[in-house]
Amino acid sequence: MNSREAERAPSALTPPPDAIPPVRHPEAPAPGELLGAHYDHCFGCGGGQPHGLHLQARAGDGVSITAEFTVQSAHQGAPGLAHGGVLATALDETLGSLNWLLRTIAVTGRLETDFVRPVPVGTVLHLQAEVTAVAGRKIYSTAVGRTGGPDGPVAVRAQALFIEVMVDHFIDNGRPDEIKAAMADPDQIRRVRAFEVNP
Numbered sequence: 784m785n786s787r788e789a790e791r792a793p794s795a796l797t798p799p800p801d802a803i804p805p806v807r808h809p810e811a812p813a814p815g816e817l818l819g820a821h822y823d824h825c826f827g828c829g830g831g832q833p834h835g836l837h838l839q840a841r842a843g844d845g846v847s848i849t850a851e852f853t854v855q856s857a858h859q860g861a862p863g864l865a866h867g868g869v870l871a872t873a874l875d876e877t878l879g880s881l882n883w884l885l886r887t888i889a890v891t892g893r894l895e896t897d898f899v900r901p902v903p904v905g906t907v908l909h910l911q912a913e914v915t916a917v918a919g920r921k922i923y924s925t926a927v928g929r930t931g932g933p934d935g936p937v938a939v940r941a942q943a944l945f946i947e948v949m950v951d952h953f954i955d956n957g958r959p960d961e962i963k964a965a966m967a968d969p970d971q972i973r974r975v976r977a978f979e980v981n982p
């Protein structure tokens with residue numbers, strides 16, 4: 784493929800022609816409701832990670848999410864500035880939270896990130912994400928992160944493709960100690976069950 788053809792080729796992040804609009808699950812959290820962590824040791828949202836992002840996501844209208852993340856000193860790349868990988872994590876976590884509104888368990892297959900402005904330590908990153916289309920197991924979504932408020936300038940943005948998986952994905956691939964602990968935690972099991980009964 785020459786460079787001209789590559790320019791015209793549909794990206795892996797472009798929904799196929801048979802993709803459909805996302806449907807919010809009838810039992811999804813109401814708009815404005817905080818989602819809470821999906822796993823206490825998650826680096827993105829868990830309270831059990833001292834240097835984690837502690838990102839808090841809130842259900843929006845349709846299949847959309849808002850979230851906030853405050854850049855801490857532990858998140859630096861250059862002096863006083865957020866590490867790009869940490870910012871990508873914040874986008875990934877926000878995008879992943881969207882799957883709660885579909886009541887689908889899904890993992891990130893592809894994540895494309897634009898870093899538009901540097902983000903200093905101490906900044907509150909205001910994130911917004913939405914699912915744009917669904918094609919079978921493939922969930923297409925976009926996110927932006929703004930500084931200075933929910934309507935402030937865009938600092939980062941992302942496009943993503945999540946792939947629906949069964950809970951076995953985690954049980955088969957996770958380290959046995961953590962899987963055992965998660966399966967012994969009634970709250971964790973309750974959350975997973977809510978997703979498993981997805982019609």
Ligand SMILES: CCCCCCCCCCCCCC(=O)SCCNC(=O)CCNC(=O)[C@H](O)C(C)(C)COP(=O)(O)OP(=O)(O)OC[C@H]1O[C@@H](n2cnc3c(N)ncnc32)[C@H](O)[C@@H]1OP(=O)(O)O
Nearest residue numbers: 795821879889890891892893921944946948953954965966
């Ligand atoms: C008790 C236990 C507790 C559990 C807690 C649960 C809740 C926690 C929730 C936490 C969430 C935490 C979130 C995290 O932290 S996610 C962490 C980061 N992500 C991962 O670790 C995922 C690793 N990857 C995989 O496991 C597999 O590759 C997956 C599962 C994604 C697909 O492998 P699988 O064999 O299943 O499917 P397939 O290969 O037939 O692909 C299917 C379709 O997708 C298309 N495709 C795939 N990849 C890409 C790509 N990169 N670009 C473009 N397209 C891609 C592919 O072409 C095909 O399309 P089509 O041919 O059908 O058109």
